[in-house]
Amino acid sequence: xxxxAEENYLKAIYHLESKNKGAVSTNAIAEAMDxxxxxxxxxxxxxxxxxxxxxxxxxxxSLTEKGKKTAANVIRKHRLxxxxxxxxxxxxxxxxxxxxxxxxxxxxxxxxxxLDKFLGFPDFDPHGDPIPDKHGNIKPTEKKLLSELHKNQKxxxxxVKESNSEFLQYLDKKHITIxxxxxxxxxxxxxxxxxxxxxxxxxxxxxxxxxxxxxxxN
Amino acid sequence: xxxxAEENYLKAIYHLESKNKGAVSTNAIAEAMDxxxxxxxxxxxxxxxxxxxxxxxxxxxSLTEKGKKTAANVIRKHRLxxxxxxxxxxxxxxxxxxxxxxxxxxxxxxxxxxLDKFLGFPDFDPHGDPIPDKHGNIKPTEKKLLSELHKNQKxxxxxVKESNSEFLQYLDKKHITIxxxxxxxxxxxxxxxxxxxxxxxxxxxxxxxxxxxxxxxN
DNA sequence: TTTTATTTTTAGGGATGGCTAAAATTTGGT
DNA sequence: ACCAAATTTTAGCCATCCCTAAAAATAAAA
Ligand SMILES: [Mn+2]
Ligand SMILES: [Mn+2]
Ligand SMILES: [Mn+2]
Ligand SMILES: [Mn+2]
Numbered sequence: 001x002x003x004x005a006e007e008n009y010l011k012a013i014y015h016l017e018s019k020n021k022g023a024v025s026t027n028a029i030a031e032a033m034d035x036x037x038x039x040x041x042x043x044x045x046x047x048x049x050x051x052x053x054x055x056x057x058x059x060x061x062s063l064t065e066k067g068k069k070t071a072a073n074v075i076r077k078h079r080l081x082x083x084x085x086x087x088x089x090x091x092x093x094x095x096x097x098x099x100x101x102x103x104x105x106x107x108x109x110x111x112x113x114x115l116d117k118f119l120g121f122p123d124f125d126p127h128g129d130p131i132p133d134k135h136g137n138i139k140p141t142e143k144k145l146l147s148e149l150h151k152n153q154k155x156x157x158x159x160v161k162e163s164n165s166e167f168l169q170y171l172d173k174k175h176i177t178i179x180x181x182x183x184x185x186x187x188x189x190x191x192x193x194x195x196x197x198x199x200x201x202x203x204x205x206x207x208x209x210x211x212x213x214x215x216x217x218n
Numbered sequence: 219x220x221x222x223a224e225e226n227y228l229k230a231i232y233h234l235e236s237k238n239k240g241a242v243s244t245n246a247i248a249e250a251m252d253x254x255x256x257x258x259x260x261x262x263x264x265x266x267x268x269x270x271x272x273x274x275x276x277x278x279x280s281l282t283e284k285g286k287k288t289a290a291n292v293i294r295k296h297r298l299x300x301x302x303x304x305x306x307x308x309x310x311x312x313x314x315x316x317x318x319x320x321x322x323x324x325x326x327x328x329x330x331x332x333l334d335k336f337l338g339f340p341d342f343d344p345h346g347d348p349i350p351d352k353h354g355n356i357k358p359t360e361k362k363l364l365s366e367l368h369k370n371q372k373x374x375x376x377x378v379k380e381s382n383s384e385f386l387q388y389l390d391k392k393h394i395t396i397x398x399x400x401x402x403x404x405x406x407x408x409x410x411x412x413x414x415x416x417x418x419x420x421x422x423x424x425x426x427x428x429x430x431x432x433x434x435x436n
Numbered sequence: 437t438t439t440t441a442t443t444t445t446t447a448g449g450g451a452t453g454g455c456t457a458a459a460a461t462t463t464g465g466t
Numbered sequence: 467a468c469c470a471a472a473t474t475t476t477a478g479c480c481a482t483c484c485c486t487a488a489a490a491a492t493a494a495a496a
Contacts, residue, residue, distance in 0.1 A: 089332040089336055460476085465468100465470080
Protein backbone atom coordinates (compact mmCIF):
# COMPACT_ATOMS: atom_id res chain seq x y z
CA UNK A 1 0.00 0.00 0.00
CA UNK A 2 1.44 3.36 -1.03
CA UNK A 3 0.81 6.76 0.51
CA UNK A 4 -0.88 9.59 -1.34
CA ALA A 5 2.49 11.34 -1.79
CA GLU A 6 4.17 8.17 -3.06
CA GLU A 7 1.40 7.53 -5.57
CA ASN A 8 1.66 11.08 -6.88
CA TYR A 9 5.41 10.76 -7.35
CA LEU A 10 5.04 7.45 -9.17
CA LYS A 11 2.37 8.89 -11.44
CA ALA A 12 4.44 11.98 -12.26
CA ILE A 13 7.56 9.92 -13.00
CA TYR A 14 5.52 7.55 -15.17
CA HIS A 15 4.23 10.43 -17.26
CA LEU A 16 7.68 12.03 -17.57
CA GLU A 17 9.21 8.70 -18.57
CA SER A 18 6.64 8.06 -21.28
CA LYS A 19 7.17 11.52 -22.72
CA ASN A 20 10.92 11.94 -22.61
CA LYS A 21 12.24 8.36 -22.87
CA GLY A 22 15.20 7.65 -20.61
CA ALA A 23 16.02 8.39 -16.97
CA VAL A 24 14.01 11.19 -15.42
CA SER A 25 15.87 14.10 -13.83
CA THR A 26 15.27 15.33 -10.31
CA ASN A 27 14.48 18.82 -11.57
CA ALA A 28 11.91 17.53 -14.05
CA ILE A 29 10.09 15.69 -11.27
CA ALA A 30 10.24 18.76 -9.05
CA GLU A 31 8.73 20.94 -11.75
CA ALA A 32 6.00 18.42 -12.57
CA MET A 33 5.07 18.05 -8.91
CA ASP A 34 5.40 21.76 -8.12
CA UNK A 35 7.86 21.03 -5.32
CA UNK A 36 11.57 21.55 -4.61
CA UNK A 37 14.38 19.35 -5.99
CA UNK A 38 15.58 18.57 -2.48
CA UNK A 39 12.17 17.15 -1.58
CA UNK A 40 12.28 15.02 -4.72
CA UNK A 41 15.68 13.59 -3.77
CA UNK A 42 14.29 12.60 -0.36
CA UNK A 43 11.27 10.82 -1.82
CA UNK A 44 13.13 9.21 -4.67
CA UNK A 45 15.60 7.66 -2.23
CA UNK A 46 12.70 6.26 -0.24
CA UNK A 47 10.98 4.88 -3.32
CA UNK A 48 14.24 3.28 -4.47
CA UNK A 49 14.38 1.34 -1.18
CA UNK A 50 10.86 0.14 -1.88
CA UNK A 51 12.05 -1.16 -5.28
CA UNK A 52 9.52 0.79 -7.31
CA UNK A 53 12.24 2.74 -9.07
CA UNK A 54 15.97 2.64 -9.63
CA UNK A 55 17.95 5.68 -8.69
CA UNK A 56 21.56 6.60 -9.36
CA UNK A 57 22.91 9.68 -7.65
CA UNK A 58 23.11 12.64 -10.02
CA UNK A 59 21.96 10.40 -12.89
CA UNK A 60 18.20 10.35 -12.44
CA UNK A 61 15.56 7.68 -11.87
CA SER A 62 13.49 5.22 -13.83
CA LEU A 63 10.56 3.11 -12.69
CA THR A 64 10.92 -0.63 -12.20
CA GLU A 65 8.20 -2.94 -13.55
CA LYS A 66 6.63 -2.85 -10.10
CA GLY A 67 6.68 0.95 -10.14
CA LYS A 68 5.21 1.14 -13.64
CA LYS A 69 2.40 -1.17 -12.70
CA THR A 70 1.60 0.80 -9.57
CA ALA A 71 1.65 4.10 -11.47
CA ALA A 72 -0.51 2.72 -14.28
CA ASN A 73 -3.03 1.56 -11.71
CA VAL A 74 -3.31 5.05 -10.23
CA ILE A 75 -3.75 6.45 -13.75
CA ARG A 76 -6.38 3.77 -14.44
CA LYS A 77 -8.33 4.92 -11.38
CA HIS A 78 -7.97 8.59 -12.31
CA ARG A 79 -9.34 8.04 -15.79
CA LEU A 80 -12.17 5.74 -14.76
CA UNK A 81 -13.32 8.31 -12.22
CA UNK A 82 -13.15 11.01 -14.91
CA UNK A 83 -15.44 8.89 -17.08
CA UNK A 84 -17.81 8.48 -14.14
CA UNK A 85 -17.87 12.23 -13.46
CA UNK A 86 -18.63 13.09 -17.08
CA UNK A 87 -20.89 10.20 -18.08
CA UNK A 88 -22.88 9.73 -14.89
CA UNK A 89 -22.71 13.03 -13.01
CA UNK A 90 -22.79 15.22 -16.15
CA UNK A 91 -19.68 17.18 -15.33
CA UNK A 92 -18.06 19.01 -18.20
CA UNK A 93 -14.74 17.60 -19.44
CA UNK A 94 -12.86 20.64 -18.18
CA UNK A 95 -14.10 20.25 -14.60
CA UNK A 96 -13.15 16.70 -13.71
CA UNK A 97 -9.39 16.60 -13.34
CA UNK A 98 -9.02 18.04 -9.83
CA UNK A 99 -11.73 15.81 -8.38
CA UNK A 100 -10.18 12.77 -10.07
CA UNK A 101 -6.84 13.74 -8.51
CA UNK A 102 -8.43 12.98 -5.16
CA UNK A 103 -10.53 9.98 -6.18
CA UNK A 104 -7.53 8.21 -7.76
CA UNK A 105 -6.15 7.56 -4.25
CA UNK A 106 -9.14 5.59 -2.94
CA UNK A 107 -7.83 2.12 -2.14
CA UNK A 108 -10.17 -0.70 -3.19
CA UNK A 109 -9.61 -3.14 -6.03
CA UNK A 110 -13.21 -4.24 -5.81
CA UNK A 111 -14.48 -0.66 -6.10
CA UNK A 112 -12.54 -0.01 -9.30
CA UNK A 113 -13.52 -3.33 -10.78
CA UNK A 114 -17.21 -2.58 -10.18
CA LEU A 115 -16.88 1.03 -11.34
CA ASP A 116 -15.27 -0.23 -14.56
CA LYS A 117 -18.22 -2.55 -15.14
CA PHE A 118 -20.76 0.15 -14.22
CA LEU A 119 -19.22 2.43 -16.85
CA GLY A 120 -19.30 -0.30 -19.50
CA PHE A 121 -15.55 -1.01 -19.52
CA PRO A 122 -14.54 2.23 -21.24
CA ASP A 123 -11.29 2.32 -23.26
CA PHE A 124 -10.72 6.07 -23.09
CA ASP A 125 -11.29 8.87 -20.63
CA PRO A 126 -13.18 12.10 -21.47
CA HIS A 127 -10.00 13.66 -22.85
CA GLY A 128 -9.28 10.74 -25.16
CA ASP A 129 -6.55 9.27 -22.97
CA PRO A 130 -6.43 5.46 -22.86
CA ILE A 131 -7.47 3.68 -19.66
CA PRO A 132 -4.91 1.03 -18.58
CA ASP A 133 -6.32 -2.42 -17.84
CA LYS A 134 -6.01 -3.92 -14.37
CA HIS A 135 -2.55 -5.24 -15.18
CA GLY A 136 -1.34 -1.78 -16.14
CA ASN A 137 -1.28 -2.41 -19.88
CA ILE A 138 -2.36 0.27 -22.33
CA LYS A 139 -3.56 -0.63 -25.82
CA PRO A 140 -1.28 1.12 -28.28
CA THR A 141 -3.24 3.44 -30.56
CA GLU A 142 -1.93 5.05 -33.68
CA LYS A 143 -2.77 8.68 -33.27
CA LYS A 144 -0.88 11.76 -34.40
CA LEU A 145 -0.95 15.44 -33.63
CA LEU A 146 -3.09 17.63 -35.87
CA SER A 147 0.07 19.67 -36.47
CA GLU A 148 1.62 16.66 -38.22
CA LEU A 149 -1.11 16.55 -40.89
CA HIS A 150 -0.55 18.08 -44.31
CA LYS A 151 -2.89 20.13 -46.46
CA ASN A 152 -5.99 18.17 -47.56
CA GLN A 153 -5.49 15.42 -44.99
CA LYS A 154 -8.36 14.70 -42.64
CA UNK A 155 -9.09 12.67 -39.54
CA UNK A 156 -11.08 12.35 -36.36
CA UNK A 157 -10.20 14.06 -33.10
CA UNK A 158 -9.40 11.29 -30.59
CA UNK A 159 -7.89 13.22 -27.73
CA VAL A 160 -6.20 16.31 -26.35
CA LYS A 161 -2.56 16.55 -25.26
CA GLU A 162 -2.93 19.24 -22.62
CA SER A 163 -6.28 19.41 -20.92
CA ASN A 164 -6.42 22.64 -19.00
CA SER A 165 -9.74 24.45 -18.76
CA GLU A 166 -8.81 27.32 -21.10
CA PHE A 167 -7.90 24.98 -23.93
CA LEU A 168 -10.94 22.74 -23.47
CA GLN A 169 -13.24 25.76 -23.40
CA TYR A 170 -11.65 27.04 -26.62
CA LEU A 171 -12.40 23.67 -28.22
CA ASP A 172 -16.02 23.85 -27.03
CA LYS A 173 -16.36 27.29 -28.59
CA LYS A 174 -15.15 25.85 -31.89
CA HIS A 175 -17.38 22.76 -31.49
CA ILE A 176 -14.43 20.40 -31.39
CA THR A 177 -14.73 17.38 -29.12
CA ILE A 178 -13.71 13.70 -29.10
CA UNK A 179 -15.09 12.20 -32.32
CA UNK A 180 -15.20 15.45 -34.32
CA UNK A 181 -14.07 15.18 -37.99
CA UNK A 182 -11.40 17.70 -38.93
CA UNK A 183 -9.98 18.49 -42.41
CA UNK A 184 -6.87 20.54 -43.06
CA UNK A 185 -7.73 23.09 -45.77
CA UNK A 186 -4.47 24.99 -45.60
CA UNK A 187 -1.22 25.09 -43.70
CA UNK A 188 1.24 27.95 -43.34
CA UNK A 189 4.85 26.80 -43.25
CA UNK A 190 6.10 29.98 -41.60
CA UNK A 191 4.27 29.63 -38.27
CA UNK A 192 2.58 26.24 -38.52
CA UNK A 193 -0.88 27.77 -38.43
CA UNK A 194 -3.73 26.08 -40.29
CA UNK A 195 -7.13 26.65 -41.75
CA UNK A 196 -9.32 23.72 -40.87
CA UNK A 197 -12.87 22.59 -41.53
CA UNK A 198 -15.05 21.43 -38.64
CA UNK A 199 -18.58 20.57 -39.70
CA UNK A 200 -19.67 23.46 -41.91
CA UNK A 201 -17.30 25.93 -40.26
CA UNK A 202 -13.91 26.86 -41.62
CA UNK A 203 -11.50 28.75 -39.44
CA UNK A 204 -7.91 29.56 -38.59
CA UNK A 205 -6.01 27.83 -35.75
CA UNK A 206 -2.53 28.50 -34.41
CA UNK A 207 0.24 25.89 -34.28
CA UNK A 208 -0.16 25.76 -30.51
CA UNK A 209 -3.71 24.49 -30.92
CA UNK A 210 -2.70 22.02 -33.63
CA UNK A 211 0.03 20.63 -31.40
CA UNK A 212 -2.43 19.76 -28.67
CA UNK A 213 -5.04 17.85 -30.65
CA UNK A 214 -4.66 14.13 -31.33
CA UNK A 215 -6.04 12.96 -34.65
CA UNK A 216 -6.67 9.49 -36.01
CA UNK A 217 -6.39 9.18 -39.77
CA ASN A 218 -7.46 6.05 -41.56
CA UNK B 219 -10.66 23.06 4.61
CA UNK B 220 -10.05 20.38 7.22
CA UNK B 221 -7.51 17.56 7.12
CA UNK B 222 -8.47 13.91 7.02
CA ALA B 223 -7.54 13.52 10.70
CA GLU B 224 -9.51 16.61 11.72
CA GLU B 225 -12.60 15.43 9.85
CA ASN B 226 -12.41 12.04 11.53
CA TYR B 227 -12.17 13.60 14.97
CA LEU B 228 -15.14 15.89 14.29
CA LYS B 229 -17.19 12.96 13.04
CA ALA B 230 -16.36 10.81 16.06
CA ILE B 231 -17.15 13.60 18.52
CA TYR B 232 -20.42 14.33 16.70
CA HIS B 233 -21.51 10.69 17.07
CA LEU B 234 -20.46 10.52 20.73
CA GLU B 235 -22.29 13.76 21.49
CA SER B 236 -25.52 12.59 19.90
CA LYS B 237 -25.39 9.34 21.84
CA ASN B 238 -24.37 10.44 25.30
CA LYS B 239 -25.66 14.03 25.53
CA GLY B 240 -23.27 16.39 27.26
CA ALA B 241 -19.54 17.09 27.02
CA VAL B 242 -17.49 14.27 25.49
CA SER B 243 -14.56 12.87 27.48
CA THR B 244 -11.04 12.54 26.11
CA ASN B 245 -11.03 8.81 26.84
CA ALA B 246 -14.30 8.29 24.98
CA ILE B 247 -12.87 9.96 21.88
CA ALA B 248 -9.67 7.94 22.17
CA GLU B 249 -11.62 4.69 22.33
CA ALA B 250 -13.89 5.64 19.43
CA MET B 251 -10.93 6.60 17.26
CA ASP B 252 -8.76 3.70 18.36
CA UNK B 253 -5.98 6.04 19.45
CA UNK B 254 -4.34 7.23 22.69
CA UNK B 255 -5.82 9.85 25.04
CA UNK B 256 -2.67 11.97 24.73
CA UNK B 257 -3.14 12.16 20.96
CA UNK B 258 -6.74 13.21 21.51
CA UNK B 259 -5.70 16.05 23.83
CA UNK B 260 -3.30 17.33 21.16
CA UNK B 261 -5.90 17.33 18.44
CA UNK B 262 -8.71 18.67 20.60
CA UNK B 263 -6.58 21.67 21.57
CA UNK B 264 -5.89 22.35 17.91
CA UNK B 265 -9.57 22.04 16.98
CA UNK B 266 -10.53 24.39 19.83
CA UNK B 267 -8.25 27.04 18.33
CA UNK B 268 -10.07 26.58 15.05
CA UNK B 269 -13.37 27.24 16.85
CA UNK B 270 -15.02 23.99 15.81
CA UNK B 271 -15.31 22.81 19.40
CA UNK B 272 -15.07 24.17 22.91
CA UNK B 273 -12.65 22.49 25.24
CA UNK B 274 -12.15 22.89 28.97
CA UNK B 275 -9.14 21.16 30.49
CA UNK B 276 -10.13 17.98 32.33
CA UNK B 277 -13.81 18.70 31.60
CA UNK B 278 -14.25 17.45 28.06
CA UNK B 279 -15.26 18.94 24.72
CA SER B 280 -18.40 19.77 22.79
CA LEU B 281 -18.79 20.85 19.18
CA THR B 282 -19.67 24.41 18.27
CA GLU B 283 -22.31 25.03 15.61
CA LYS B 284 -19.51 25.31 13.08
CA GLY B 285 -18.12 21.97 14.24
CA LYS B 286 -21.51 20.27 14.11
CA LYS B 287 -22.12 21.50 10.61
CA THR B 288 -18.70 20.34 9.45
CA ALA B 289 -19.17 16.92 11.04
CA ALA B 290 -22.68 16.53 9.61
CA ASN B 291 -21.31 17.32 6.18
CA VAL B 292 -18.72 14.54 6.44
CA ILE B 293 -21.48 12.16 7.57
CA ARG B 294 -23.64 13.34 4.66
CA LYS B 295 -20.88 12.45 2.24
CA HIS B 296 -20.24 9.08 3.90
CA ARG B 297 -23.89 8.07 3.65
CA LEU B 298 -24.40 9.34 0.11
CA UNK B 299 -21.38 7.33 -1.03
CA UNK B 300 -22.77 4.26 0.76
CA UNK B 301 -26.00 4.66 -1.20
CA UNK B 302 -23.97 4.94 -4.41
CA UNK B 303 -21.98 1.81 -3.64
CA UNK B 304 -25.08 -0.27 -2.89
CA UNK B 305 -27.53 1.16 -5.43
CA UNK B 306 -25.24 1.72 -8.39
CA UNK B 307 -22.28 -0.60 -7.93
CA UNK B 308 -24.30 -3.45 -6.35
CA UNK B 309 -22.17 -3.78 -3.26
CA UNK B 310 -23.76 -5.59 -0.35
CA UNK B 311 -24.70 -3.44 2.66
CA UNK B 312 -22.04 -5.06 4.81
CA UNK B 313 -19.20 -4.20 2.40
CA UNK B 314 -19.53 -0.45 1.96
CA UNK B 315 -18.46 1.16 5.21
CA UNK B 316 -14.68 1.03 4.81
CA UNK B 317 -14.76 2.38 1.27
CA UNK B 318 -17.11 5.19 2.35
CA UNK B 319 -14.65 6.02 5.15
CA UNK B 320 -12.23 7.02 2.40
CA UNK B 321 -14.71 8.60 -0.01
CA UNK B 322 -16.18 10.84 2.71
CA UNK B 323 -12.97 12.92 2.64
CA UNK B 324 -13.14 13.91 -1.04
CA UNK B 325 -13.45 17.69 -1.08
CA UNK B 326 -15.96 19.00 -3.64
CA UNK B 327 -19.32 20.56 -2.91
CA UNK B 328 -20.27 20.23 -6.55
CA UNK B 329 -19.45 16.51 -6.59
CA UNK B 330 -21.70 15.78 -3.63
CA UNK B 331 -24.49 17.93 -4.97
CA UNK B 332 -24.43 16.06 -8.27
CA LEU B 333 -24.07 12.68 -6.59
CA ASP B 334 -27.10 13.48 -4.45
CA LYS B 335 -29.12 14.26 -7.59
CA PHE B 336 -27.80 11.17 -9.42
CA LEU B 337 -28.99 9.00 -6.52
CA GLY B 338 -32.45 10.63 -6.52
CA PHE B 339 -31.95 12.68 -3.32
CA PRO B 340 -32.06 9.71 -0.93
CA ASP B 341 -33.17 10.31 2.69
CA PHE B 342 -31.52 7.24 4.20
CA ASP B 343 -28.34 5.25 3.68
CA PRO B 344 -28.29 1.45 3.16
CA HIS B 345 -28.30 0.87 6.93
CA GLY B 346 -31.34 3.08 7.50
CA ASP B 347 -29.34 6.03 8.83
CA PRO B 348 -30.64 9.47 7.83
CA ILE B 349 -28.63 11.56 5.35
CA PRO B 350 -28.13 15.14 6.56
CA ASP B 351 -29.03 17.88 4.06
CA LYS B 352 -26.37 20.30 2.80
CA HIS B 353 -26.91 22.53 5.82
CA GLY B 354 -26.23 19.66 8.20
CA ASN B 355 -29.84 19.20 9.29
CA ILE B 356 -31.27 15.74 9.87
CA LYS B 357 -35.00 15.12 9.64
CA PRO B 358 -36.14 13.73 13.00
CA THR B 359 -37.72 10.29 12.61
CA GLU B 360 -39.73 8.47 15.23
CA LYS B 361 -38.16 5.08 15.39
CA LYS B 362 -37.64 2.77 18.34
CA LEU B 363 -35.56 -0.30 19.07
CA LEU B 364 -37.18 -3.67 18.49
CA SER B 365 -36.32 -4.45 22.12
CA GLU B 366 -38.72 -1.70 23.22
CA LEU B 367 -41.72 -3.39 21.57
CA HIS B 368 -44.15 -5.49 23.63
CA LYS B 369 -45.80 -8.80 22.79
CA ASN B 370 -48.13 -8.56 19.79
CA GLN B 371 -46.78 -5.21 18.64
CA LYS B 372 -45.51 -4.99 15.08
CA UNK B 373 -43.62 -2.61 12.84
CA UNK B 374 -41.25 -2.20 9.95
CA UNK B 375 -37.47 -2.43 10.19
CA UNK B 376 -36.09 1.00 9.29
CA UNK B 377 -32.49 0.68 10.31
CA VAL B 378 -29.71 -1.01 12.25
CA LYS B 379 -27.89 0.46 15.24
CA GLU B 380 -24.56 -1.30 14.82
CA SER B 381 -23.65 -2.24 11.30
CA ASN B 382 -20.72 -4.61 11.48
CA SER B 383 -20.51 -7.40 8.92
CA GLU B 384 -21.35 -10.24 11.31
CA PHE B 385 -24.61 -8.61 12.39
CA LEU B 386 -25.65 -7.66 8.86
CA GLN B 387 -24.92 -11.17 7.63
CA TYR B 388 -27.02 -12.60 10.46
CA LEU B 389 -29.89 -10.37 9.34
CA ASP B 390 -29.50 -11.57 5.75
CA LYS B 391 -29.68 -15.17 6.92
CA LYS B 392 -32.96 -14.36 8.67
CA HIS B 393 -34.22 -12.38 5.65
CA ILE B 394 -34.42 -9.15 7.62
CA THR B 395 -33.56 -5.97 5.75
CA ILE B 396 -34.70 -2.34 5.61
CA UNK B 397 -38.48 -2.43 4.99
CA UNK B 398 -39.09 -5.91 6.44
CA UNK B 399 -42.27 -6.29 8.55
CA UNK B 400 -41.62 -7.75 11.98
CA UNK B 401 -44.18 -8.91 14.60
CA UNK B 402 -43.38 -9.71 18.21
CA UNK B 403 -45.04 -13.04 19.03
CA UNK B 404 -43.54 -13.43 22.46
CA UNK B 405 -41.10 -11.75 24.82
CA UNK B 406 -39.18 -13.21 27.75
CA UNK B 407 -38.79 -10.79 30.64
CA UNK B 408 -35.88 -12.67 32.16
CA UNK B 409 -33.37 -12.13 29.34
CA UNK B 410 -35.21 -9.84 26.93
CA UNK B 411 -35.25 -12.50 24.22
CA UNK B 412 -38.12 -12.61 21.75
CA UNK B 413 -39.90 -14.82 19.31
CA UNK B 414 -40.69 -12.82 16.20
CA UNK B 415 -42.41 -13.36 12.88
CA UNK B 416 -40.68 -12.35 9.66
CA UNK B 417 -42.69 -13.21 6.55
CA UNK B 418 -43.82 -16.79 7.11
CA UNK B 419 -40.93 -17.63 9.42
CA UNK B 420 -41.12 -17.55 13.20
CA UNK B 421 -37.93 -17.67 15.22
CA UNK B 422 -36.12 -16.78 18.41
CA UNK B 423 -33.84 -13.73 18.71
CA UNK B 424 -31.67 -12.62 21.64
CA UNK B 425 -31.97 -9.25 23.35
CA UNK B 426 -28.69 -8.21 21.72
CA UNK B 427 -30.25 -8.56 18.29
CA UNK B 428 -33.45 -6.76 19.38
CA UNK B 429 -31.40 -3.87 20.72
CA UNK B 430 -29.74 -3.28 17.39
CA UNK B 431 -32.80 -3.14 15.12
CA UNK B 432 -34.72 0.09 14.61
CA UNK B 433 -38.45 -0.31 14.10
CA UNK B 434 -41.12 2.11 12.99
CA UNK B 435 -44.59 1.39 14.33
CA ASN B 436 -47.69 3.13 13.01
C1' DT C 437 -10.86 13.39 55.26
C1' DT C 438 -7.13 10.94 53.58
C1' DT C 439 -5.70 7.58 50.44
C1' DT C 440 -6.11 5.25 46.15
C1' DA C 441 -7.54 4.71 41.47
C1' DT C 442 -8.80 6.73 37.24
C1' DT C 443 -8.65 10.24 33.94
C1' DT C 444 -6.32 13.69 31.57
C1' DT C 445 -2.50 16.54 30.37
C1' DT C 446 2.36 17.52 29.50
C1' DA C 447 7.03 16.43 28.01
C1' DG C 448 9.70 14.46 24.80
C1' DG C 449 10.21 11.98 20.66
C1' DG C 450 9.36 9.28 15.99
C1' DA C 451 7.72 8.99 11.04
C1' DT C 452 6.27 11.42 6.99
C1' DG C 453 6.72 14.96 3.72
C1' DG C 454 7.72 19.36 3.11
C1' DC C 455 11.26 23.68 3.19
C1' DT C 456 15.94 26.76 2.78
C1' DA C 457 20.81 27.19 2.54
C1' DA C 458 25.07 25.25 1.63
C1' DA C 459 27.98 21.72 -0.38
C1' DA C 460 29.00 18.47 -4.08
C1' DT C 461 28.77 17.04 -8.78
C1' DT C 462 28.01 17.49 -13.55
C1' DT C 463 27.65 20.22 -17.73
C1' DG C 464 28.98 23.82 -20.93
C1' DG C 465 31.62 27.64 -22.63
C1' DT C 466 36.07 29.35 -23.64
C1' DA D 467 41.67 21.82 -19.58
C1' DC D 468 39.66 25.14 -16.79
C1' DC D 469 36.22 28.11 -14.95
C1' DA D 470 31.38 29.25 -14.50
C1' DA D 471 26.73 27.85 -14.48
C1' DA D 472 23.34 24.60 -13.69
C1' DT D 473 21.89 20.54 -11.40
C1' DT D 474 21.59 17.62 -7.56
C1' DT D 475 22.41 16.23 -2.92
C1' DT D 476 23.05 16.93 2.00
C1' DA D 477 22.27 19.18 6.41
C1' DG D 478 19.28 21.10 9.36
C1' DC D 479 14.75 22.59 10.33
C1' DC D 480 9.36 22.80 10.49
C1' DA D 481 4.39 21.03 10.71
C1' DT D 482 1.25 17.24 11.28
C1' DC D 483 -0.24 13.37 13.76
C1' DC D 484 0.89 9.78 16.20
C1' DC D 485 3.36 7.40 20.42
C1' DT D 486 5.26 6.34 25.60
C1' DA D 487 6.28 7.79 30.16
C1' DA D 488 5.65 10.86 33.78
C1' DA D 489 3.09 14.47 36.12
C1' DA D 490 -1.21 16.69 37.41
C1' DA D 491 -6.07 16.78 38.34
C1' DT D 492 -10.29 14.56 39.39
C1' DA D 493 -13.15 10.80 41.16
C1' DA D 494 -13.87 6.97 44.20
C1' DA D 495 -12.94 4.38 48.51
C1' DA D 496 -11.69 3.71 52.95
MN1 LIG E 1 -7.09 14.17 -15.45
MN1 LIG F 1 -8.07 12.77 -18.43
MN1 LIG G 1 -20.78 3.58 7.33
MN1 LIG H 1 -24.22 3.64 7.02
